[in-house]
Amino acid sequence: MVFLKVSPMKGVMRFGKKGKLSPRFVGPFEILKRIGKVAYELALLPTLVGVHNVFHISMLRKYISNPSHVLNYEPLKIKDNLTCEEVLIQILDRKDQLLRTKTISLVKVIWKNHTVEEASWEREDEMKSNYLELFVNED
Known part of the structure; x- marks a missing residue:
């Protein structure tokens, strides 16, 4: 299991672009298989169908599972053009x-x-x- 790095921007969030706010991670996602030496294919959510599912290891962070750790995961509402409005x-x-x-x-x-x-x-x-x-x- 890994977290995926996303870079939010003020007002709009897009994958792969750096913005004013510091980067953060979403997930965790399951690794399906290794592609080459530095890329992994992830099992993404159906809401992220427009996002390519192969990522370089620099975009991933290892998820260390802890049974006492409870994640408050609220799914992001991502539009068709891969943007999300900040409220x-x-x-x-x-x-x-x-x-x-x-x-x-x-x-x-x-x-x-x-x-x-x-x-x-x-x-x-x-x-x-x-x-x-x-x-x-x-x-």
Whole structure:
């Protein structure tokens, strides 16, 4: 059993592209067979039918099974073009960034399917335009 490395981007998640957020792993998936010296064929979920099932070992991480370890696996909703929309869950913090001639208001937000350590700083005006319901009870 192995985990598969995926690289999320802000707003959209695509396989094989690096983004602003740090890479993470999904799975575990079963190894079906070894292809050559550095590639493996995996048994992927039916929802990942559009993804090729052979991966280089650099894209895999060994899964060490532990009976006491319980995985909270929520399947990702992946579209036909292999993208997934990120959803804002909560605003954690605020700050103002001072530039030479202006001040930019920033909010630290946590995204669905991400941990608190993966929270990112975003512009407050952009977040208000896209997620107005989180800003309604303020002021």
